[in-house]
Amino acid sequence: MIYADYNATAPVAEEVKQYLLERLDGPFANPNALHGLGQNISHAMEQCRNICADALDCYPEQIIFTSGASESISQVLFSTLAFARKNNSILTSSLEHAALKNGINFYAKKFNIDINQLAINSGGKALNFEIESPQLLATLIAAHNETGVIQDYLAFAQKMDEMQTPYLCDTTQLIGKCPFSFKKSNVDYAVVSSHKLGSLPGVGILIAKNPETLSPIIFGGGQEKSLRGGTQNYLAIECLGLVMSKLEKRVESFSKLESLKLNFEENLTSQIPGLQIIGAKEQRLSNTTLLAIPAIHGQAIQIELESHDIFVTTSSACSDNEPEISESLKAMGIEDDLGRGVIRLSFGEKTTQDDFNFINNAIIKAYQKLAIIKH
Ligand SMILES: Cc1ncc(COP(=O)(O)O)c(C=O)c1O
Numbered sequence: 268m269i270y271a272d273y274n275a276t277a278p279v280a281e282e283v284k285q286y287l288l289e290r291l292d293g294p295f296a297n298p299n300a301l302h303g304l305g306q307n308i309s310h311a312m313e314q315c316r317n318i319c320a321d322a323l324d325c326y327p328e329q330i331i332f333t334s335g336a337s338e339s340i341s342q343v344l345f346s347t348l349a350f351a352r353k354n355n356s357i358l359t360s361s362l363e364h365a366a367l368k369n370g371i372n373f374y375a376k377k378f379n380i381d382i383n384q385l386a387i388n389s390g391g392k393a394l395n396f397e398i399e400s401p402q403l404l405a406t407l408i409a410a411h412n413e414t415g416v417i418q419d420y421l422a423f424a425q426k427m428d429e430m431q432t433p434y435l436c437d438t439t440q441l442i443g444k445c446p447f448s449f450k451k452s453n454v455d456y457a458v459v460s461s462h463k464l465g466s467l468p469g470v471g472i473l474i475a476k477n478p479e480t481l482s483p484i485i486f487g488g489g490q491e492k493s494l495r496g497g498t499q500n501y502l503a504i505e506c507l508g509l510v511m512s513k514l515e516k517r518v519e520s521f522s523k524l525e526s527l528k529l530n531f532e533e534n535l536t537s538q539i540p541g542l543q544i545i546g547a548k549e550q551r552l553s554n555t556t557l558l559a560i561p562a563i564h565g566q567a568i569q570i571e572l573e574s575h576d577i578f579v580t581t582s583s584a585c586s587d588n589e590p591e592i593s594e595s596l597k598a599m600g601i602e603d604d605l606g607r608g609v610i611r612l613s614f615g616e617k618t619t620q621d622d623f624n625f626i627n628n629a630i631i632k633a634y635q636k637l638a639i640i641k642h
Pocket residue numbers: 274275334335336337338364366408411412437439440459460461471583584585
């Protein structure tokens with residue numbers, strides 16, 4: 268089996284599996300309990316917070332443990348959009364993940380908030396960060412989940428800072444694949460999803476430059492300084508701490524995919540007429556290829572690849588069953604004919620040259636078979 272869908276979720280790392288197997292023997296206790304066992308768990312969780320803060324270059328006090336990136340994003344949207352406001356517009360982009368886009372649309376409709384969209388070039392990169400007045404909130408994804416295109420989020424953060432506009436940066440795909448420093452980035456809010464990093468689903472992080480700007484969306488017994496109620500998922504947090512302690516190594520191993528991937532893309536382009544690598548001219552995540560074959564449906568290729576035990580997706584996992592081409596691709600000016608042909612391959616630290624060769628051959632075979640059906 269070849270798994271090439273790391274942007275959807277990464278397989279659980281061996282060290283997490285080993286840790287968890289032993290850890291399941293206990294001790295168990297509620298980290299908020301005052302007895303000794305609870306305090307030990309709480310201490311371990313705070314150690315994990317310190318490790319995460321170290322890896323992400325922020326202060327431990329800026330970290331709130333949540334259930335994942337969607338929840339972290341939702342909390343920022345609630346905190347910045349659901350209350351009395353001085354102005355009434357948002358700056359965002361058509362590149363955002365559904366978690367953010369659907370949230371923005373919800374608040375915009377409910378409170379009559381104007382949405383200003385950043386311009387996108389044909390390579391999937393946002394341009395022109397000029398705004399005339401401060402916004403309630405600005406969002407620009409750091410690295411796109413489908414194309415892998417890395418945005419100028421540092422320049423954007425600078426501009427938003429000058430314009431006194433809080434910036435929520437969806438760093439879900441960037442963190443773990445590229446170096447990231449929260450302090451240096453100057454973004455106001457960043458997010459982490461544990462399951463994208465080879466740890467468990469169901470836990471994530473919201474990093475806030477100033478946590479006092481946040482309101483809780485889940486109320487509870489004062490956990491996470493009253494910013495996120497409910498007993499923390501301490502087992503998953505411990506596992507997250509483990510992968511975070513090796514984050515630099517993970518980034519390094521992902522960077523090694525760059526040359527293998529470019530080679531793979533070059534080979535395919537030379538063998539399939541009209542094949543396009545979306546966003547190829549822009550700086551992209553080293554592990555991501557979004558390719559399109561005109562007039563051949565992406566889902567047909569996906570099924571063919573699956574018959575060879577290769578697992579890819581046609582776009583992001585969350586919108587895989589949408590027949591429409593994604594809004595991001597539309598904003599890039601990609602025609603339906605090409606857009607319906609996209610398949611996303613996202614590789615990981617375990618992907619080998621042999622895997623690339625095998626996938627290459629399977630795509631060629633799929634193309635040859637489907638091209639005959641097409642004509
Ligand atoms: C860019 C981006 N943002 C947010 C999310 C949501 O992450 P989670 O599964 O942790 O809620 C994803 C997951 O697919 C993503 O790729």
